Amino acid sequence: MRVVLAGGGTAGHIEPALSLADALRRHDPATGVTALGTERGLEVRLVPQRGYDLALIPPVPVPRRPTLDLARLPGRLRGAVRDTTAVLERVGADVVVGFGGYVAAPAYLAARRRGTPVVVHEANVRPGLANRLGARWAAAVACAVPGTPLPGAVHVGMPLRRSVTTLDRPAVRAEARAHFGLEPDRPTLLVFGGSQGARRVNEAVAAAAPALGRAGVQVLHAAGMQNEVVVERGPGAPPYVVVPYLERMDLAYAAADLAVCRAGAMTVAELCAVGLPALYVPLPIGNGEQRLNAAPAVRAGGALLVEDEHLTGPRVADEVLPLLGDPERLRAMGAAAAAFGRRDGDEQLARLVRAAAQGDGALREGGAP
Template identity: 55%
Template sequence: MSTPSVVLAGGGTAGHVSPMLAIARALDRIHPEVRQSIIGTAAGLETRLVPEAGYRLETIEKVPMPRRPSRDLLRFPSRFGQAVRDAAAILRAEQADVVLGVGGYVCTPVYVAARRLGIPVVIHEANARPGLANKLGHRFAAFTGVAFEGTPLKGSEWVGMPMAREISQLDRSKQRAQAREALNLDPEKVTLVITGGSSGALSLNESIKAALTDLLGTGAQVLHLTGRDKALIGEHGALLEHPGYHQREYLDGMELAYAAADLIIARAGAATVSEIAAVGLPAIFVPLPVGNGEQELNARELVAAGGALLVKDEHFNKAWIRRNILPLLEDPQLLATMQAQSASRGITDADDRMARAALAAAGHPIEKAEKKK
């Protein structure tokens, strides 16, 4: 049997690129002879992240559908048609056996091109509210995997979120002491980690600053990832300092923070919610107050299972923190119960599941691929 050729498509944000690369690495593990290439645009993070990961990137034009009458709307049909032709040329050149898309602007013309060429399409949808590209592709996809069980794509399979194995295979209990040492934290103290991401941290940070004395008063220590250029400033223009409070703008390798934490406060992006469940970490989700409410939807199932609490950004203040977070930090049994419920919703092999689905659609079932190892 010939070597399978898999063309992955997606990009724009880390929310698309990261799971796509996790699937690519899984394909390499499962079938080392697989041929892979990735289609993206020249405007997204894929232009940096894909080559850094060692994969070849082909690009087509980014053609978003204009939402209002404009000159761009008049030009859309011809631009989209050209993007489909460019995608088809790449698929023919790669002799693609299957297209695996993760969503984003680039995927729509790639799905259409694959459909016209008779190439099977496999889709992963990362958000609880599907994007337009994946809604279209799902209509004729050979397989659609979703990160969240309640995602409204009829006939899809709940596979979880493909993620870096440093996170999906993390054993928090075994690595806790080492992680706390690496982060200069007390190995014995209950640890609260706070992260608002690079763009959505400002209001969250101010609420933490207001409640910091109360949080530290529980005997817990706090690791606060403030986001770039959002460090908290104390008196006289210096960085805010308190015994037990550890402030960083960012952290390379969130697996360290996950291993060190007993409780995390975070936004509710799809990757963050999925990673937190995969490692079995109790969480407080404060969805970013922009967009169409997709972050709240992402957190809904984990909250319903009892593994997390959810609070709107506008309600996340000192009073809410005192009522809801202080009791958790002071009661190990409450945290243990949340930890078990969080882990019950975690999926740690989504990358392998999607890779297997792609190989099956390409006519290379995994049983045959495994014999080649």
């Protein structure tokens, strides 16, 4: 089977695509996988690192408001569809799997032109424009969150890395804390804001650092590649470890008792899968999707939510310290998050993809085979 993945741009699109690729290869190591991307996306680094073929096409961002870019869209789209069709022909694609983003719409249109089956995976509660387009004729539509408003959508969860889905947090906690230079027995807060970091989260938690230190809380803080975090800690204060990026998110999750973070679809899915309680701070721009991503986990009792505009150092301390001082409540929140999370999204989506490539026409009505 030869599969083309369309999920370039951000880690939230790329990581599920690569997790699917890993699942397909586990089932059949001979599966051919080619990822579509653009020269300015994270896929330029992430896809080759994971050992998969990368084909570059022009990005086609769709403006949400009437602008000069909207007038240029038809020409850009035609060129990207032409280039994508050439990729599908070159690799002999049996199925195209799209995850949204700048390369998804050209991939869906090229697949339709060529007669190649399409599978759509939507990570967010509120579908993007490209996935709404592809879902109109897809052989199968999958979603990470129940109730996603796409026709015929099957809830499969989010395809996640095996290092996350197989993680036993208590079993590797000591190793994880030693890996990051943390002390073995202190309450531990994990702070991160996605691959680029989050300035508001960085500033608020740094402002709370003295209060966290006085309470005996140690912190592992991923600030983002271009960001700097400076904290004040008194003599004898527990560790406050600042890193630009976390290569081993599995160990970061194992080290932590609680997370403060944004609410991207991938972040919420991973934290729920591993049963790590969180204080979510949704990104305040866009279409509000991050607040919607976090809402089910909050309703389930596995997380709290603070709006970005209300996040300050005192608010961080007020929310975090009572939780980290109450192990029983943390355990209950972790169990609630885990009950909502799923660890088999990669395998469920892989089954849909294999069935679509084999021409199973009942996927949209019957669910995952």
